[in-house]
Amino acid sequence: MSTMTNQILIFDTTLRDGEQSPGCSMNIEEKLRVAAQLEALGVDIIEAGFAIASDGDFESVQAVARQCERAIVCSLARASRTDIDRAWAALRDAKRPRIHTFIATSPLHMKVKLGKSPEEVIEAIRESVSHARNVCDDVEWSAEDATRSEPDFLARAIETAIQCGARTINLPDTVGYGTPETYGAMFRDMIARVPNADLAVFSTHCHNDLGLGVANTLAAVMAGARQVESTINGIGERAGNAAVEEIAMALKIRADVLPYTTGIVSTEITRASRLVSAVTGMHVQPNKAIVGANAFAHESGIHQDGMLKDSSTYEIMTPESVGQGQTNLVLGKHSGRAAFRDKLDQLGYTLADNEFTDAFRRFKDLADAKKQVFDEDIVALVDDEVLRGHDRIQVIEVEVYCGSNGPQRAILTLSVDGEEATAATRGNGPVDALFSAIRKLVPHDEASLALYEVSAVTAGTDAQAEVSVILSENGRTARGVGAHNDTLVASARAYVNALNKLIIKRGRSALAA
Numbered sequence: 001m002s003t004m005t006n007q008i009l010i011f012d013t014t015l016r017d018g019e020q021s022p023g024c025s026m027n028i029e030e031k032l033r034v035a036a037q038l039e040a041l042g043v044d045i046i047e048a049g050f051a052i053a054s055d056g057d058f059e060s061v062q063a064v065a066r067q068c069e070r071a072i073v074c075s076l077a078r079a080s081r082t083d084i085d086r087a088w089a090a091l092r093d094a095k096r097p098r099i100h101t102f103i104a105t106s107p108l109h110m111k112v113k114l115g116k117s118p119e120e121v122i123e124a125i126r127e128s129v130s131h132a133r134n135v136c137d138d139v140e141w142s143a144e145d146a147t148r149s150e151p152d153f154l155a156r157a158i159e160t161a162i163q164c165g166a167r168t169i170n171l172p173d174t175v176g177y178g179t180p181e182t183y184g185a186m187f188r189d190m191i192a193r194v195p196n197a198d199l200a201v202f203s204t205h206c207h208n209d210l211g212l213g214v215a216n217t218l219a220a221v222m223a224g225a226r227q228v229e230s231t232i233n234g235i236g237e238r239a240g241n242a243a244v245e246e247i248a249m250a251l252k253i254r255a256d257v258l259p260y261t262t263g264i265v266s267t268e269i270t271r272a273s274r275l276v277s278a279v280t281g282m283h284v285q286p287n288k289a290i291v292g293a294n295a296f297a298h299e300s301g302i303h304q305d306g307m308l309k310d311s312s313t314y315e316i317m318t319p320e321s322v323g324q325g326q327t328n329l330v331l332g333k334h335s336g337r338a339a340f341r342d343k344l345d346q347l348g349y350t351l352a353d354n355e356f357t358d359a360f361r362r363f364k365d366l367a368d369a370k371k372q373v374f375d376e377d378i379v380a381l382v383d384d385e386v387l388r389g390h391d392r393i394q395v396i397e398v399e400v401y402c403g404s405n406g407p408q409r410a411i412l413t414l415s416v417d418g419e420e421a422t423a424a425t426r427g428n429g430p431v432d433a434l435f436s437a438i439r440k441l442v443p444h445d446e447a448s449l450a451l452y453e454v455s456a457v458t459a460g461t462d463a464q465a466e467v468s469v470i471l472s473e474n475g476r477t478a479r480g481v482g483a484h485n486d487t488l489v490a491s492a493r494a495y496v497n498a499l500n501k502l503i504i505k506r507g508r509s510a511l512a513a
């Protein structure tokens, strides 16, 4: 079955493996927004989360399952009845549900992590996949740490999973250890030697520890894999996962040597990338392929000259083909709603009416304070204003007294679950005073500030400040961002955003996946 078509199924795990990135967590509304964009992008399968991890994860998987119209929605589950039943309870309302169950098959993981013999692992596969198939028709099975598994044992494990009803077999490079040659060879070998391999679609899942995630994915496709698992912007555990946008564009641009198709609507890529970056607070590095700010920038004179003569001299794809529009129209205080809406559209934002009204109000305030409002300003303010709308804790008002004649003081009003409260504090500097006020209103004694970073969104002394904050608590980290033309307001917003994310993370038990 797996090698009969050249159509590659795109399995997006931004909401599950992507969310396992250090510091990253999304609330339910953010996940729904990302899921909607993933459907617009044309992914075939959305891994919505790990339903057993926490009540919040369960609710998110359930909400995504109920929302998706076209994509298959799946939840991860360990090889246990409790996990599988919880996954199914979250998925049962989906139009197209899938249970994704996994167990480790490498000698190291079986011995050290699971404390199981190979025979016990085979038995666990038999039980878990059979149970998953009893509740759901579409079951995917993954051999965690497949790249470090014994080939003979891996083949037996795959055969067992297929016998018990799994119709997708995923062979993850869990620790990013494979190379294109070895990862491709593993697929070729397994597809050739597992007797019932023709009953399943083989799937790739590559981590990027050696920077080879996308190369390994493509090698596996050439060896017969027909599903690829990946994340937007390549976010994920440690060095991340293979990036959806890179795989999709490699297949599109190099169709001459990679003759495979996907359902990805490439013009939706930038919109998806921006959204994921905004909701997770994980910035995209400027030189990141396809979606980085410099991906289509030309600095040297020779390149610029070539571009003016014929853009194909230095561009193998157009910015428009990945959804990057014209970005040079600058707005000012006389720009109206239509111009603002047009700009949002160009930048890849689709806002509900109330979100548009909030964003427009913020834009007008900014335009009053700043002569020219650039694209970067709008991205920062929309991400800050609109995406924070569902946070449990919100910044209502900030007043700070600072200067050389201390003590510096802050008066802060927060809304916590809809109830407003105000605190006045002193500190060793205005930021310290402000953050102390947040601690006073929402105590979180075990958390410490691991990062506080300020950057300017654009050039000029009237530029908006973009602040990043990382909070760390008992091994968990949460990242928050905030933007405002007042650096201290941006600081409060960033801290509170990180705190909201930390609260989501607290609800999640430490499950390994």
Ligand code: KIV
Residues within 6 Å of the ligand: 017, 102, 142, 143, 144, 145, 170, 172, 173, 174, 175, 205, 207, 513
């Ligand atoms: O990397 C991995 O092995 C995984 C599996 C749980 C699919 O994410």
Ligand code: ZN
Residues within 6 Å of the ligand: 017, 172, 174, 205, 207, 513
């Ligand atoms: Zn993974």
